[in-house]
Amino acid sequence: MIRSNNGYFGEFGGRFVPEILLPALTELEELFFELRDDPAFWQEYLTLTQEFSGRPTPLTPLRRLSEQLGGAQIWLKREDLNHSGAHKINNVLGQGLLVQRMGKKRVIAETGAGQHGLATAIMSAKLGLDATIYMGADDIERQYSNVFWMRQLGANVVGVETGSRTLKEALDEALRDWAASVETTHYVLGTACGPAPFPELVSYFQSVISQEIKQQSMTQIGKLPDEVVACVGGGSNAMGAFSAFLDDSEVKLVGIEAGGLSLEDGQHSVRLLKGTGEPGIAQGYKTLFLQNDDGQLGETHSIAAGLDYVGVSPILAHLSQTGRVTPDSSSDTEVTDAFQLLMKTEGIIPAMESAHALAGGFKRAKTMNKNQHMVINLSGRGDKDIFNIARAFPQRDWTEFLQREAERSTDQINAHLATELAG
Amino acid sequence: MIRSNNGYFGEFGGRFVPEILLPALTELEELFFELRDDPAFWQEYLTLTQEFSGRPTPLTPLRRLSEQLGGAQIWLKREDLNHSGAHKINNVLGQGLLVQRMGKKRVIAETGAGQHGLATAIMSAKLGLDATIYMGADDIERQYSNVFWMRQLGANVVGVETGSRTLKEALDEALRDWAASVETTHYVLGTACGPAPFPELVSYFQSVISQEIKQQSMTQIGKLPDEVVACVGGGSNAMGAFSAFLDDSEVKLVGIEAGGLSLEDGQHSVRLLKGTGEPGIAQGYKTLFLQNDDGQLGETHSIAAGLDYVGVSPILAHLSQTGRVTPDSSSDTEVTDAFQLLMKTEGIIPAMESAHALAGGFKRAKTMNKNQHMVINLSGRGDKDIFNIARAFPQRDWTEFLQREAERSTDQINAHLATELAG
Amino acid sequence: MFPKQNDALQVMSHAVIGFPNLAENEKAIDGLVAAGVNLIELQVPFSDPVADGHTLANACYDALKQGGSVQATLDLAEKVCANHPDVNFILMSYLNPLYRYGLQALFDKAAAVGIKGLIIPDWPVEEVEPWLPTFDDLDLSPIMMVTPNTPAKRVERIVNASRGMVYVVSRMGVTGHETEWGEAFEAYLKNIRVYTDLPLAVGFGVRSSDDLNAITGKAEVAAFCSKYIEWQRHDGSDIAAEKMKTMIGEMKH
Amino acid sequence: MFPKQNDALQVMSHAVIGFPNLAENEKAIDGLVAAGVNLIELQVPFSDPVADGHTLANACYDALKQGGSVQATLDLAEKVCANHPDVNFILMSYLNPLYRYGLQALFDKAAAVGIKGLIIPDWPVEEVEPWLPTFDDLDLSPIMMVTPNTPAKRVERIVNASRGMVYVVSRMGVTGHETEWGEAFEAYLKNIRVYTDLPLAVGFGVRSSDDLNAITGKAEVAAFCSKYIEWQRHDGSDIAAEKMKTMIGEMKH
Numbered sequence A, B: 001m002i003r004s005n006n007g008y009f010g011e012f013g014g015r016f017v018p019e020i021l022l023p024a025l026t027e028l029e030e031l032f033f034e035l036r037d038d039p040a041f042w043q044e045y046l047t048l049t050q051e052f053s054g055r056p057t058p059l060t061p062l063r064r065l066s067e068q069l070g071g072a073q074i075w076l077k078r079e080d081l082n083h084s085g086a087h088k089i090n091n092v093l094g095q096g097l098l099v100q101r102m103g104k105k106r107v108i109a110e111t112g113a114g115q116h117g118l119a120t121a122i123m124s125a126k127l128g129l130d131a132t133i134y135m136g137a138d139d140i141e142r143q144y145s146n147v148f149w150m151r152q153l154g155a156n157v158v159g160v161e162t163g164s165r166t167l168k169e170a171l172d173e174a175l176r177d178w179a180a181s182v183e184t185t186h187y188v189l190g191t192a193c194g195p196a197p198f199p200e201l202v203s204y205f206q207s208v209i210s211q212e213i214k215q216q217s218m219t220q221i222g223k224l225p226d227e228v229v230a231c232v233g234g235g236s237n238a239m240g241a242f243s244a245f246l247d248d249s250e251v252k253l254v255g256i257e258a259g260g261l262s263l264e265d266g267q268h269s270v271r272l273l274k275g276t277g278e279p280g281i282a283q284g285y286k287t288l289f290l291q292n293d294d295g296q297l298g299e300t301h302s303i304a305a306g307l308d309y310v311g312v313s314p315i316l317a318h319l320s321q322t323g324r325v326t327p328d329s330s331s332d333t334e335v336t337d338a339f340q341l342l343m344k345t346e347g348i349i350p351a352m353e354s355a356h357a358l359a360g361g362f363k364r365a366k367t368m369n370k371n372q373h374m375v376i377n378l379s380g381r382g383d384k385d386i387f388n389i390a391r392a393f394p395q396r397d398w399t400e401f402l403q404r405e406a407e408r409s410t411d412q413i414n415a416h417l418a419t420e421l422a423g
Numbered sequence C, D: 001m002f003p004k005q006n007d008a009l010q011v012m013s014h015a016v017i018g019f020p021n022l023a024e025n026e027k028a029i030d031g032l033v034a035a036g037v038n039l040i041e042l043q044v045p046f047s048d049p050v051a052d053g054h055t056l057a058n059a060c061y062d063a064l065k066q067g068g069s070v071q072a073t074l075d076l077a078e079k080v081c082a083n084h085p086d087v088n089f090i091l092m093s094y095l096n097p098l099y100r101y102g103l104q105a106l107f108d109k110a111a112a113v114g115i116k117g118l119i120i121p122d123w124p125v126e127e128v129e130p131w132l133p134t135f136d137d138l139d140l141s142p143i144m145m146v147t148p149n150t151p152a153k154r155v156e157r158i159v160n161a162s163r164g165m166v167y168v169v170s171r172m173g174v175t176g177h178e179t180e181w182g183e184a185f186e187a188y189l190k191n192i193r194v195y196t197d198l199p200l201a202v203g204f205g206v207r208s209s210d211d212l213n214a215i216t217g218k219a220e221v222a223a224f225c226s227k228y229i230e231w232q233r234h235d236g237s238d239i240a241a242e243k244m245k246t247m248i249g250e251m252k253h
């Protein structure tokens, strides 16, 4: 596992937050440093993820697809099979253990795709905590099903109406809440970003992914994979998939960012490639941010709400500077193609985020030979994104169904009101 | 594992199909009888479910909820964590292995909740088979998201407009297709019903559930559970959860049917309780059917599309006659209460079908003591049922979202059309 | 009386009891008899008619709403058997309505009212065999079905359990679609004749004079059912009977 | 000049550069000075103002659309420092815009145009300390923030890195909400005085004459910012200045 140098990874990382948040970060860091080398704590964490979330998740060979592409043997690490449908729950369950030890009774979280918010709402229900989830108003529309479930689970979902109304603003707003509530509230940061110790802490919990990949590769492939590929939003699933391989220089690590519509400003969320992100300090940490010359954070776009973020894990910023991680990107159309290819050839419905890793991975796999092995981290499942995916593949029968359902739902609400008025 | 006596379980079972279907059933039975005692075949099946679907699924302790109810310690068998979100995939993967051995290239299936259809579409994509799924037109509306995914996966979903437009008619229609296509097509029956060998064959594959429960109980509880509770639609998840315990008389086996709105005709889908189902012969087999004095199959109702079926596994009909399985039922309102209780106390979103087992199990658990252990089979997850569950818990913001989404979707389709016309 | 082997082709036709309604069934049957039909299936409507295509399935659903039932079928049978003593009426039903009525009671009653044969598509030969002595006692003929994919050994078993005639399902599938009557079909019939001297009734896909002509000389009976029910639905029972008469008149002999 | 310990309470107020627009900033500042304000924060608008409540955050978003930037802030500072040599102008900014400009260049330039102090809410003391020699050379005062939950040892470290005054965050949370000024607040200030003789500027939740009166005698500076920006937004800069004048006139001394 990578360790920070006093919160820094090379030139990136650090802890740039309003003074009021420092004690909580220090408390968290002390607790984390105390626990992370304690094998009993790791075992407690593993047991929780096993009992509750079904870990270890399998490593699935894509036999038909690999054959069809004609290159490397492709394997999927199945984080989509986690409870709640994505890798995000790993981190959240780990932080849940910390919250219990700190004795806090309330948590807050920011969420983009809603996946981290959903995981947080789940953990909060399980542990009996109050949860408030901040989510950009535009993301709420994009990922309404997750919002629906968060609310059903008892979480308070707050739509953030400022700025571009996506993840960046949700994170700002969560920090504002935290500034007022820090003594009783834990901030469950959802990715390997933000002020120290979050990048390190989130990567620590997510590293369970690569520890399993390593073991499974030895058993199922008989050796380490040649490449491990993951999509990069904030960077938590990528750090999860990469961590255990950092010292295995024969394993190439590839992070795929959201190439969006084009590499024009505002049309993508690529931060690690030349000419995209620039060093900056915001949202509590230093990393490569999409920003203008005045240091204002930029607009982003991705077909996947969970990749639509202006910053990136300082650890990945560092590792791509050192060359250990190879950054690449996939465009929206490459992503929808890969989405359909996986679905129709292997019967697995990927999250749009994960479909970026697929698109990037498939392209590379074709250039590899049949004796090589590639593991792609399938960070989440796509069936949670039905509205989103229906938008990517417009079909008349879906539209018509929505119209009928909207009518039925309106009738039902009206009937409900009528009963209440009468009663 | 229970074995039929020439296709019969006590007085139930058999094979009452048009002559044209007999050769295929015989072929299937012969293949099945040849394989089921072959440990290598079982291992092949286990490996497939492990690699592709994440088996074994965990046994999750419900600590907060058990404490709150104040009775037995409750554990959930997490079939919801299967790939595709329900136990249905177990059976389908098993049948997939048989299809490969038979060399058939096309499969058909009936589906109620859409869950079995989805599993079949997934298996077909994975194995490169053509799939046609028959689904009652009313069920299509109730479970549209599953239809959406089946189509995305490349399956041909055929809405059945006859009769009550639900599972029963879908099964009839699938049998009609099969009569015409039986030489090249395998009928992937979705539950432990239908003509021999299906009840036995489906139970065989689903028995992986109880084999795991048994092992996990010994490890996690230290002894066998006192009760195992499962919902009963066709009976496959119940047979899955019960099979390995049939000879352990100290383990009580409880099957929960859909009590619906009331026990009046047409308002429920209870077949195993006195005064509900009567012996009958239809849809290829003999069992307890909801029917009138003229032998016409009856109307059913359940809040859960997957339990809304007029017949029941002949094995369960037999086992409830012998007293080995205790039948019970939960009403729609008990079910929605249990649904919410699990969600808000343990952070797990159950399928509406599975919430019947919860409702029935929770009621019984309260009367048990703290040293007793109950395993409830959580046959599926609920997030696939968002439309359905939104209907059960009407909320204005969902209605409004649907209206906006329907408008957006219409605009998108129109824009799409405009581009095509222009292009 | 059932035909004998090598008799000229006869048309068997159909009534779904309760379709279009109970009152009309009797009139329609009179019309069929007047048109020259001597073999008539009286189908008990069923909620789940899995061997039938959409024409007969929809007729079943409608018939049930009109009060079609086992009892209504027996009542009608009693009348029409009395009115048309030269016509063979065959009870056609899925098993469950009969099973609920009580099989022994049903068979007794059916024989008593004058029913001559039984067609029960979801009742396999293994389950029928124990009832053969009863049927023979009652002079009630189980007309068993053979299908193109039935293995030779099983054909033998089925025809041995059949009485009166053997129902030859012309092709894969359910009722109500078209069939090709080529050499494969002739070979299929020949293989059945190896095991039986009973007359053969060909069903599924007999929908036109051309079909009848194609079967002439190959089998003794042609079941002209779905198409007749379509006529009944679209044109009413009177015109359906006229069309039947015209068609039978056009048959080669 | 910054006040000295135990000087009478002074009001510090605020401009967000570009809000409501660049032209109006200068006029608004003239108004503040005329109203008797001697300490004015010039806030560089930022896309992600995490320490600010909605009033200032929205002002930032609007200001950015009007061309607010680091450069615009320096340009304005140059003018207003020249026009109002007796007023202390303090550059308030989140770190990133300054970092992108280049910290050394920015500090040089700020000092050169007459800026006296710096408030950078997301720049922790550990990162500030290495710059203290530079600041002292430039006579640029880093005004560091202490918060109610800052541990004693860290208060000491922060005030030691502060120059000119110490910014005392009155309560948990962000700018723009109300605060209670009870005994706990006094004890809090007393604890800070243990470590420093610098004047204390109280910020967050100073929204009325009553608030000012409650602070009088306890601290030397009251930051009256969000509320002033609200006035500016709703009433325009002129009326906002008048209100400020009235309020300062009502202050107890």
Ligand SMILES: Cc1ncc(COP(=O)(O)O)c(C=O)c1O
Pocket (backbone or CB within 6 Å): A086, A087, A088, A112, A113, A114, A115, A116, A190, A191, A192, A231, A232, A233, A234, A235, A236, A237, A238, A305, A306, A307, A351, A353, A354, A379, A380, A381
């Ligand atoms: C399924 C899935 N994959 C990937 C991501 C991107 O986040 P990260 O880069 O932290 O893994 C998200 C974020 O919501 C997600 O939901």
Ligand SMILES: Cc1ncc(COP(=O)(O)O)c(C=O)c1O
Pocket (backbone or CB within 6 Å): B086, B087, B088, B112, B113, B114, B115, B116, B190, B191, B192, B231, B232, B233, B234, B235, B236, B237, B238, B305, B306, B307, B351, B353, B354, B379, B380, B381
């Ligand atoms: C989640 C779930 N549970 C239970 C059932 C009921 O079927 P069975 O009784 O065969 O388990 C279904 C059927 O679709 C289902 O989807």
